[in-house]
Amino acid sequence: MGMQQPDEQRAITTARHVLSGLIRAGIRDLVISPGSRSAPLAYAAAEAEAAGILAIHVRIDERSAAFMALGLSQSTGRPVALAATSGSAIGQMLPAVMEANHTATPLLVLSADRPDELHGTGASQSTRQKNLFGEHVRLAANVAAGVDPGDQVQQALAALAGDQHSAAGPVQLNLQFRDPLVPAPQERIIGQAWTAIEPGVWQGSAPAQQLGMPAQDLVPRRTVVIAGHGAGAEAQRFAQELGLPLFAEPSSNARFSANAIGHYRPLIAVGMDHIERVVLFGRPTLSRPVGKLLANPVIDSVIWQPAPVAWYEAGRRRETPVSSWSQLQEFAGTGAENWLASWQQLDAQALQVRQGLNHESAITGVDVAEAIWEHSPEVLLLGSSNIVRDFDLAARPAAKRSMAAHANRGLAGIDGTIATALGLAQGSKQRTLAVMGDITFAHDASSLSWTPGEEQPRVDLVVYNDGGGAIFSTLEHGAVDASGRYANAVERLFATPQQLSLPALAEAYGWQYARAASKEELSAVLASTQPANLRLIEVPASRSSLRAENLELNQQVGQLAWPEL
Ligand SMILES: Cc1ncc(C[n+]2csc(CCOP(=O)(O)OP(=O)(O)O)c2C)c(N)n1
Numbered sequence: 001m002g003m004q005q006p007d008e009q010r011a012i013t014t015a016r017h018v019l020s021g022l023i024r025a026g027i028r029d030l031v032i033s034p035g036s037r038s039a040p041l042a043y044a045a046a047e048a049e050a051a052g053i054l055a056i057h058v059r060i061d062e063r064s065a066a067f068m069a070l071g072l073s074q075s076t077g078r079p080v081a082l083a084a085t086s087g088s089a090i091g092q093m094l095p096a097v098m099e100a101n102h103t104a105t106p107l108l109v110l111s112a113d114r115p116d117e118l119h120g121t122g123a124s125q126s127t128r129q130k131n132l133f134g135e136h137v138r139l140a141a142n143v144a145a146g147v148d149p150g151d152q153v154q155q156a157l158a159a160l161a162g163d164q165h166s167a168a169g170p171v172q173l174n175l176q177f178r179d180p181l182v183p184a185p186q187e188r189i190i191g192q193a194w195t196a197i198e199p200g201v202w203q204g205s206a207p208a209q210q211l212g213m214p215a216q217d218l219v220p221r222r223t224v225v226i227a228g229h230g231a232g233a234e235a236q237r238f239a240q241e242l243g244l245p246l247f248a249e250p251s252s253n254a255r256f257s258a259n260a261i262g263h264y265r266p267l268i269a270v271g272m273d274h275i276e277r278v279v280l281f282g283r284p285t286l287s288r289p290v291g292k293l294l295a296n297p298v299i300d301s302v303i304w305q306p307a308p309v310a311w312y313e314a315g316r317r318r319e320t321p322v323s324s325w326s327q328l329q330e331f332a333g334t335g336a337e338n339w340l341a342s343w344q345q346l347d348a349q350a351l352q353v354r355q356g357l358n359h360e361s362a363i364t365g366v367d368v369a370e371a372i373w374e375h376s377p378e379v380l381l382l383g384s385s386n387i388v389r390d391f392d393l394a395a396r397p398a399a400k401r402s403m404a405a406h407a408n409r410g411l412a413g414i415d416g417t418i419a420t421a422l423g424l425a426q427g428s429k430q431r432t433l434a435v436m437g438d439i440t441f442a443h444d445a446s447s448l449s450w451t452p453g454e455e456q457p458r459v460d461l462v463v464y465n466d467g468g469g470a471i472f473s474t475l476e477h478g479a480v481d482a483s484g485r486y487a488n489a490v491e492r493l494f495a496t497p498q499q500l501s502l503p504a505l506a507e508a509y510g511w512q513y514a515r516a517a518s519k520e521e522l523s524a525v526l527a528s529t530q531p532a533n534l535r536l537i538e539v540p541a542s543r544s545s546l547r548a549e550n551l552e553l554n555q556q557v558g559q560l561a562w563p564e565l
């Protein structure tokens, strides 16, 4: 036990100061994993939760905890605090912190640490963790043992919110706790001064830019609008006001109007020579044709309000600078005669091509996307790899109603997808549908675990199980595989086939299991109201002919003639 310390220097006093500062600023959620060095935070959090001003979410695995916090933050619109003990536990948070950096999501890592006097003495679980996340955090601040954390807490809150020069994003507050790590003998979970804390409302970063009224006398142009991840409704409004075709990725949340061209990806090959200008909202992350379009030297492009996260580094792109909504509209112009109608006609033709293709699998990823898009869940999480691209093809614009579509597109990782879904569901308090591939599911299967006694979120987890990473067959690796020059290396080293039993995993983790072998069966399962909060829905599929089907779609759509309207 440590020597008798003045109260203000005790570890639990520091923890109380940190958490009360966060709660006053509007933070309401703490995701915590078990540990002793982080015990002062655990006890202080238990007190705050007992006072009704903090919600604690317990997760065994810190990697899973961090991705759950990512989902919680994105669905609540406020930062989420993360706490874990010292050592490799903090290192587990790096993947989610990297994703938070690239999607400007405010996560606050409260990393418990040994006091300086224990470092370098061979003490257990001690490492240099003060700057563990490097450039992936907006700020890494350290609170030495026994020191008032007030200043660092305020610095951390400012960095979480971001400003006009730096986007919101993750922050690390390293807290060096000296023994004793437990409350004093006379202290109890109820009765601390938490009732005197006035919970605040998170102010966050600057409010969304006020968009101007439509500019007058715009020049008719052949401009397309691209809405990448994070684009939002303003991209849709922009395209609608100017009558322009919109290439909207499914996680752009701008795909709910007739301006959205569903099959834009294969159609770019048909229309590239007709495009004069591009206006980009958000960050496109799905396809090489969009990359080619943005890199085309004869097409002027503008990025609207690039988020100051590590997406676009100044000067690394050729674009026309604009600083106002009306300037943006003047750059884009209004849709030239028949410009939007031509793209809409091509889209209809491409849909016919796609629907005419033969598929070996009884149900394709696009079938799954169509069934889910028509089901229109309140909250949708799209896994990386093929399934998000299947939605990119199949998510019919002008869906019945908009939904909150999410995806970890900051780094397009297949990690932490289940945990992110749990966080989205817990934060939104709405039934959340997460859809992913089988390797993505396998990568995060341990996140199926739920902490007994904690309120269960409502999640439908749809797994498109084609027995491996099918996307590689659609890339250049598929050609290497087909050549036989590397034997079965591509199948073994890239597709990483798996034979997981999803019913057994559902049973093991207490999820209800359902199976849907056709689009109709999937629609019926989704429509059925189930008492079970946690439902795992397996869609068994085949990937053997995916490469050929993709090549056929691109080849047939690519041959469509530009309409003569
Ligand atoms: C953390 C992480 N590891 C590896 C990758 C590379 N990767 C991208 S897609 C993929 C396979 C995904 O397989 P699955 O989830 O079954 O989807 P499918 O390709 O079959 O649609 C992999 C390994 C990644 N993006 N992120």
Ligand SMILES: C=C(O[C@H]1C=C[C@H](C(=O)CCC(=O)O)[C@@H](C(=O)O)[C@@H]1O)C(=O)O
Residues within 6 Å of the ligand: 286, 287, 288, 289, 385, 471, 475
């Ligand atoms: C599998 C990985 O990511 C790759 C996934 C698909 C991208 C792609 O080319 C999709 C098809 C298209 O763009 O039309 C591919 C890319 O952007 O080149 C990604 O690298 C991975 O391990 O990185």
Ligand SMILES: [Mg+2]
Residues within 6 Å of the ligand: 437, 438, 439, 464, 465, 466, 467, 468, 469, 470
């Ligand atoms: Mg797969």
